[in-house]
Amino acid sequence: MSLLLKIDPAKPDAETLAEAVRILRGGGVVGYPTETFYGLGADARNEKAVERIFRIKGRDFRNPIALIVSDEREVIPLAEEIPATAKTLMQAFWPGPLTLIFRASPTVSPRLTGGTGKIGIRVSGHPIARLLAAGVAGPLTATSANLSGGAECSSAAAVVRTLGNLPDAILDGGVSKGGAGSTILDVTLFPPRIVRDGAISGNLILRMLTSTEKPISP
Numbered sequence: 001m002s003l004l005l006k007i008d009p010a011k012p013d014a015e016t017l018a019e020a021v022r023i024l025r026g027g028g029v030v031g032y033p034t035e036t037f038y039g040l041g042a043d044a045r046n047e048k049a050v051e052r053i054f055r056i057k058g059r060d061f062r063n064p065i066a067l068i069v070s071d072e073r074e075v076i077p078l079a080e081e082i083p084a085t086a087k088t089l090m091q092a093f094w095p096g097p098l099t100l101i102f103r104a105s106p107t108v109s110p111r112l113t114g115g116t117g118k119i120g121i122r123v124s125g126h127p128i129a130r131l132l133a134a135g136v137a138g139p140l141t142a143t144s145a146n147l148s149g150g151a152e153c154s155s156a157a158a159v160v161r162t163l164g165n166l167p168d169a170i171l172d173g174g175v176s177k178g179g180a181g182s183t184i185l186d187v188t189l190f191p192p193r194i195v196r197d198g199a200i201s202g203n204l205i206l207r208m209l210t211s212t213e214k215p216i217s218p
Helices: 014-025 047-057 084-093 127-136 156-163 202-211
Strands: 003-006 030-033 038-041 067-069 098-103 118-123 169-172 183-186 193-196
Touching: 003 014, 014 030, 014 127, 014 169, 030 127, 030 156, 038 047, 038 127, 038 156, 067 127, 084 098, 084 202, 156 169, 183 202
Parallel strands: 003 169, 030 169, 067 118, 098 183
Antiparallel strands: 030 038, 098 118, 183 193
16 A cells, blocks of 8 residues: 555644655655645656656546646746736735646656646645645646546545555645635736636636736636
């Protein structure tokens, strides 16, 4: 079975985090809590580790995988440009469940973009997700810890039931909020386009951009 590592999000144990980071840096796959559901993490710079994510989930290689970074500065090497609209939204909603789609820089693997040339990125509102990204000193895959097309998991126990021993480890940070996944917004377009309405309502984003005189398309 996968290594189950209990961790308190309010007081994360340094040794437990270090063990999870060691696994990720070694090309492993780790289930971890986010502010919405549990995610399936790999070092996004490791092509073989990313391919393992696809195999574990039974995911189509044409389906992109979004990323979590530790802070907004980590977006710079991953995106060709950061539009002004994106900067406004990053300041308003990050850390939080808003994934912004940028034009991917040449350093981003086509496996992650699904051949679209675009990459979804967010700074998670969950401390464990951010600490893992900080620990690997780079982007962490943020796909949900489930089988492709299946229900998302809100607990480590649900991840175990769903994926068994396929991940190398699962960080048990308690029950996640669940509900809706992150809202996904494509900022490569003007006006930006909502790809998926989620935990942050499109109407709230609309009001934010309208107040700064930046329109958005549904």
